[in-house]
């Protein structure tokens with residue numbers, strides 16, 4: 001693996017093995033998915049005591065629960081008896097978690113309540129479900145499967161004003177879609193990180209966002225936008241992502257990008273989509289890119305937010321989950337139309353599903369060789385630098 005990593009030529013795409021070799025995939029699971037913070041969902045998905053949902057990828061299954069006291073917990077869905085999955089439903093409401101195999105039962109905070117016919121000296125208190133590190137950012141639920149998770153302190157401090165401005169604690173999730181992509185997870189993430197493909201592949205997106213323009217034109221729009229008298233918290237940028245993150249800390253990034261002139265939001269024709277988020281008082285013709293950890297991305301329009309998460313199911317299959325958020329007081333029918341609001345990223349992700357799967361087909365060929373990246377793939381290059389660094393034995 002060291003040889004493969006050392007042979008990588010900066011400015012080019014990765015070699016085939018990175019997308020097809022199972023040893024590399026196992027290393028990715030260990031060094032990325034079991035180490036970094038992952039966005040798993042939103043508090044509004046489990047509003048009542050006893051509500052739960054599963055978050056699953058590769059071989060892992062995690063139960064996110066709401067306890068009697070209102071606390072949100074993340075528990076490994078692996079029975080402490082002989083390891084069976086306990087929770088088989090994807091979501092629901094329950095008083096306790098009962099293993100379907102020998103019926104050990106657990107509380108919603110993971111405590112073992114009962115284990116049938118075990119000897120008197122069996123210590124129930126030492127056999128609760130393993131808890132997973134959990135952090136709430138507003139209502140967004142993040143988990144880390146690491147024993148000692150990466151610190152989120154700098155991110156929390158640095159982005160506090162941003163979270164307040166967009167009202168992260170006053171949003172609700174109105175829709176989640178899962179897109180199954182027949183490709184290695186990195187091809188999906190790389191695709192998300194560059195807009196070189198936007199003009200040919202995403203006509204709808206390119207009619208709304210300036211990010212699809214060639215660099216010189218995009219910069220003209222950006223400079224013009226930054227000269228407008230918009231809120232400083234909204235327009236700031238911070239770059240602590242991927243290889244730029246501090247040692248021991250989770251990476252994050254925030255920046256604001258203009259939309260095309262006259263566009264207000266990510267809708268057909270750029271028309272307003274819902275009531276304004278948080279403390280936003282007007283449209284400024286732009287949208288923010290936010291990244292927390294290497295796998296969770298958010299695009300914040302002034303009136304709604306879209307979350308994107310990429311997770312592997314196996315080496316050759318991954319899923320992209322898209323989440324749509326609005327102000328918690330927004331009402332469907334009055335403030336927003338669900339179809340209008342979800343249209344852009346549904347149509348865009350359906351197109352990505354196809355182009356990324358086609359990318360994998362070609363990468364699988366005996367004749368595939370790494371190709372030269374363009375200037376518009378600079379962010380993707382940061383991802384690749386970081387990726388190779390975390391993969392090093």
Ligand code: FES
Pocket residue numbers: 079080081082083084099100101102103104
């Ligand atoms: Fe769960 Fe036996 S494996 S009770």
Ligand code: FE
Pocket residue numbers: 191192197201202348352
């Ligand atoms: Fe795309």
